Amino acid sequence: MxxxxxxxxxxxxxxxxxxxxxxxxxxxxxxxxxxxxxxxxxxxxxxxxxxxxxxxxxxxxxxxxxxxxxxxxxxxxxxxxxxxxMQAAEPSADERRLIERQLHGGPIENALSAASAALSDLSACAGVVMVPKREPRLRQIGFVPLSRDQAMAVLVGQDGSVENRVIAIPPGTPPSALVEAANFVSDQLAGLTLGEARARLASEIRRGRARLDQASQDLVERGLAVWSEDGDRRPVLIVRGQSHLLDAAAADLERVRQLLEELEEAQEIARLLDSAAEGAATKIFIGSENKLFALSGSSVIASPYRGSDGRVVGVVGVIGPTRLNYARVVPMVDFTAQTLSRLMG
Missing domain, CATH: 1.10.10.10 (Winged helix-like DNA-binding domain superfamily/Winged helix DNA-binding domain)
Structure with a gap:
């Protein structure tokens, strides 16, 4: 209707x-x-x-x-x-002080976790923050043969991080191809993000300047791809205050149970929050307006926050029953997003 x-x-x-x-x-x-x-x-x-x-x-x-x-x-x-x-009410002075006090001090990772906890406490719902996706920059990559058709890609970031990925390789790949692939990354792709490295490799291959044989080229592509894909599948979410939901809707425990189950779907929540990141202002999703929370009949209030270059890097918000005090929670979420943006600026 x-x-x-x-x-x-x-x-x-x-x-x-x-x-x-x-x-x-x-x-x-x-x-x-x-x-x-x-x-x-x-x-x-x-x-x-x-x-x-x-x-x-x-x-x-x-x-x-x-x-x-x-x-x-x-x-x-x-x-x-x-x-x-609805006539939104600005956060009270006490609420603003609490948010700012909890978010200030320490590394930004602590501020993001504190933002989720502060919103949960103030709204009596679940607070959620989508953390900026980390874009590691390559320092080097090494390939260690494991079997005829598998190798370990050891990726080292400029920040000193080391991550290992097992990749499939064509049977019979010579050891020289592993060495050549590693040398190419160190010489040509060091200092680039994964996205930049993949784009540079594609450009070099297209222009015939990669100076790699087919086996080595395939290894570099596989190594970069598996690292990128793994990061894309792993959205970083901080969710706090799920227990508040039991108090907020004690009369309808089945819906609360459904909501708690839905909160476990981190990948789907990340997609929902990603849609909130596309706008400049706070977004409100009510009940079945989003498929994820349609069964529990829950609402989401989410606002993007920005990095030092002004680009949206994450989203902060509240998830709870549709019976939210929207007039109070919406500006509270917006203020928290603004505070995070200032901290990251």
Missing amino acids: ATQPIAELSDRAREVFRVVVESYLGTGTPVGSRTISKVGGFNLSPASIRNVMQDLEEAGLLSAPHISAGRMPTEQGLRLFVDAI
């Missing part, structure tokens, strides 16, 4: 809708007409308010979980509220 545009709601319907949503986000329980008549200060009878709520339900903005129960916003209703009605 298409969500009714806010401009099509009467002032009375808009106000009733606002009170229903804000009351629901505060209590987590369906809201009845009698409650609205007391909270909203309407000069309307409960029967008149019920009629307005019925209209809002028919418009796809509210739902009644049980017969004779109150109403609660649908996902479409929450989206309309967030986009057109």
